[in-house]
Amino acid sequence: NAGVTQTPKFQVLKTGQSMTLQCAQDMNHEYMSWYRQDPGMGLRLIHYSVGAGITDQGEVPNGYNVSRSTTEDFPLRLLSAAPSQTSVYFCASSYSGGTTDTQYFGPGTRLTVL
Amino acid sequence: GENVEQHPSTLSVQEGDSAVIKCTYSDSASNYFPWYKQELGKRPQLIIDIRSNVGEKKDQRIAVTLNKTAKHFSLHITETQPEDSAVYFCAASKGTNAGKSTFGDGTTLTVKP
Numbered sequence: 001n002a003g004v005t006q007t008p009k010f011q012v013l014k015t016g017q018s019m020t021l022q023c024a025q026d027m028n029h030e031y032m033s034w035y036r037q038d039p040g041m042g043l044r045l046i047h048y049s050v051g052a053g054i055t056d057q058g059e060v061p062n063g064y065n066v067s068r069s070t071t072e073d074f075p076l077r078l079l080s081a082a083p084s085q086t087s088v089y090f091c092a093s094s095y096s097g098g099t100t101d102t103q104y105f106g107p108g109t110r111l112t113v114l
Numbered sequence: 115g116e117n118v119e120q121h122p123s124t125l126s127v128q129e130g131d132s133a134v135i136k137c138t139y140s141d142s143a144s145n146y147f148p149w150y151k152q153e154l155g156k157r158p159q160l161i162i163d164i165r166s167n168v169g170e171k172k173d174q175r176i177a178v179t180l181n182k183t184a185k186h187f188s189l190h191i192t193e194t195q196p197e198d199s200a201v202y203f204c205a206a207s208k209g210t211n212a213g214k215s216t217f218g219d220g221t222t223l224t225v226k227p
Contacts, residue, residue: 031213042120042203042217043158050213058214059115090157094213101146103213105157 001026006091006106013081013113021076021109023091031094032074033058033103034066036087043090049074081113116141118206120218127194128226135221137204138186144206147187148215149178152201161202162189194225 007022025032030051035043035058045058047066055066063085065077074093078085091106117140127133139147145166150158164171164178164187171178175194180187191198201222205215 033213033215035217040219042118042205042219043215044217045214048213059216092213101148101207102160102163103148103215105159107157 003027004091004093004104004106006089006109008109009107010110011112013078013111015081015083015113017081019078019081021078021089021091021111023074023076023106024072025074025091025093025104026072027093027095027104028071029093029095029104030071032068033092033094034064034074034076035090035092036060036085037090037108038087046076046089078111083113085111086113087111116144116206116208116216118204118216118218120204120221122221123219124222124224126224126226129194129196131194133189133191133194133198133223133225135189135202135204135223136186137188137206137218138184139206139216140185141206141208142182142185143208146207147178147180148205149176149189150203150205152203152220154200158203191223194223196225196227199223199225 004025033048034046049055049068089109092103094103148163152158177190201220204218207215
């Protein structure tokens with residue numbers, strides 16, 4: 001199993017550009033989430049999904065869109081990039097059931113907005 | 115919403131000493147409390163977790179304690195080693211949805227040889 005994969009690893013955008021960060025998991029997990037991590041801070045939840053076709057906002061959703069058409073994929077769209085969106089973005093997935101809720105994180109995408 | 119506070123922000127210990135990191139949470143409905151270790155440039159990785167129906171859990175040199183009444187939980191690392199140096203994050207979530215976790219701001223642990 002590849003686990004959780006993210007592409008690209010690095011990206012530089014100009015203010016106003018749009019792009020999609022890709023996230024995929026092959027563990028058949030129901031839950032998937034997007035977090036951003038700014039220097040010296042913890043992870044903040046952007047959007048999450050409890051299953052295909054179901055998404056909801058997290059703590060910092062403004063400027064981002066998500067959709068979940070399949071169990072495996074959960075892309076994050078930046079609509080009009082701003083310097084404040086410079087951050088490291090982590091996708092995570094988890095299987096909720098039984099006795100474990102372990103979140104598995106992808107390797108991250110480091111985004112710089114100029 | 116949930117608020118998680120983590121202390122200290124930095125912690126330096128000598129190899130072999132113990133390290134303790136503490137977190138408090140605000141939502142009494144939270145019932146799942148994981149701890150993650152993040153090495154520089156890497157992804158967070160779960161090292162131990164605890165549910166609200168358990169007061170303590172141990173895995174070799176790592177233990178977590180939970181006080182539901184006071185709404186705080188702690189990570190204990192004994193016999194620290196240089197490879198324990200990393201940033202540690204606590205988190206809290208409700209129900210069985212760890213995917214909607216609230217994280218603390220992290221503790222940078224440095225273990226001096």
